[in-house]
Amino acid sequence: PACTLDDFEIVCTIGSGSYGTCKKVRRKKDRKILAWKEMDYGSMTESEKQMLVSEVNLLRELKHPHIVRYHDRIIDRSKTTIYIIMEYCDGGDLASIISRNKKKGTYVDEDFVWKILIQMTSALEECHRRKDGKAVLHRDLKPANVFLDSDNNVKLGDFGLARVLHHETSFARTYVGTPYYMSPELVNNMSYNEKSDVWAMGCMLYELCALHPPFIATNQSELNKKICLGEFKRIPSQYSEHLNALLAKMLRVDVHKRPSIKDVLSEPIVLKKQSSFE
Numbered sequence: 126p127a128c129t130l131d132d133f134e135i136v137c138t139i140g141s142g143s144y145g146t147c148k149k150v151r152r153k154k155d156r157k158i159l160a161w162k163e164m165d166y167g168s169m170t171e172s173e174k175q176m177l178v179s180e181v182n183l184l185r186e187l188k189h190p191h192i193v194r195y196h197d198r199i200i201d202r203s204k205t206t207i208y209i210i211m212e213y214c215d216g217g218d219l220a221s222i223i224s225r226n227k228k229k230g231t232y233v234d235e236d237f238v239w240k241i242l243i244q245m246t247s248a249l250e251e252c253h254r255r256k257d258g259k260a261v262l263h264r265d266l267k268p269a270n271v272f273l274d275s276d277n278n279v280k281l282g283d284f285g286l287a288r289v290l291h292h293e294t295s296f297a298r299t300y301v302g303t304p305y306y307m308s309p310e311l312v313n314n315m316s317y318n319e320k321s322d323v324w325a326m327g328c329m330l331y332e333l334c335a336l337h338p339p340f341i342a343t344n345q346s347e348l349n350k351k352i353c354l355g356e357f358k359r360i361p362s363q364y365s366e367h368l369n370a371l372l373a374k375m376l377r378v379d380v381h382k383r384p385s386i387k388d389v390l391s392e393p394i395v396l397k398k399q400s401s402f403e
């Protein structure tokens with residue numbers, strides 16, 4: 126039987142994004158802690174609602190240890206609100222980890238960076254694998270969309286929803302927030318492709334090490350120039366040349382020279398690090 130709002134009690138509000146509010150909830154029957162995202166579809170057009178339905182259906186099929194697990198959905202027509210019930214990540218997001226370290230003046234451990242790199246890459250491989258007939262879930266990859274569970278394992282979340290629910294015009298959307306992670310091909314209005322995710326992941330991992338993005342500017346056109354030039358300082362000297370070299374490959378301006386997700390996973394240093402985890 127489908128679940129209803131009565132099956133849950135609200136623990137607290139975690140935060141609100143562009144599409145609505147995220148709350149920590151407890152399922153009454155087994156006291157399991159979950160998260161739900163509340164979205165008001167009242168002002169959506171028919172096609173946007175259709176997009177939402179297909180995004181939610183894609184979410185349901187994504188089952189992977191490093192992708193936030195979808196559990197269920199509840200539709201409350203009286204409030205034109207849909208509740209997407211998902212796994213709760215009690216480690217918070219990477220953005221909070223970066224800002225905490227920045228405040229303390231400390232750097233993130235290299236082993237932790239490798240763990241995030243490997244788990245993130247395998248989550249993206251799963252999304253790209255979904256390509257068979259399915260829209261590639263192009264993810265809004267950024268530290269605020271990468272969560273951790275209680276064992277500090279990566280949980281990639283919040284992808285399609287945010288995209289679908291930006292139902293303001295795409296113009297408004299592109300100029301909301303500085304897209305530090307935009308790839309050169311996107312700056313040049315070429316098509317988004319799997320390697321754009323590799324670029325964004327390179328930017329995110331760079332920021333995890335340096336505690337700031339690889340390309341910084343005060344306005345969009347300055348940022349675009351820096352992105353297309355592709356020059357950035359080495360990550361802090363405490364990080365190994367192995368890690369620096371791999372991030373530099375992910376941040377290659379020429380998309381043909383940039384490794385694919387599979388290339389990253391078959392790098393010798395990645396295979397070596399992976400075996401040291403398992």
Ligand SMILES: CN(C)CCCNS(=O)(=O)c1cccc(Nc2nc(OCC3CCCCC3)c3[nH]cnc3n2)c1
Nearest residue numbers: 139140141142147160193211212213214215217218221
């Ligand atoms: C700076 N603030 C906006 C962040 C405040 C909140 N900190 S935080 O670092 O995200 C944080 C703290 C503790 C637990 C969790 N767990 C969690 N969060 C989700 O989404 C957060 C939401 C995403 C959109 C924007 C608002 C916040 C989940 N989605 C599915 N499972 C989820 N588990 C997150």
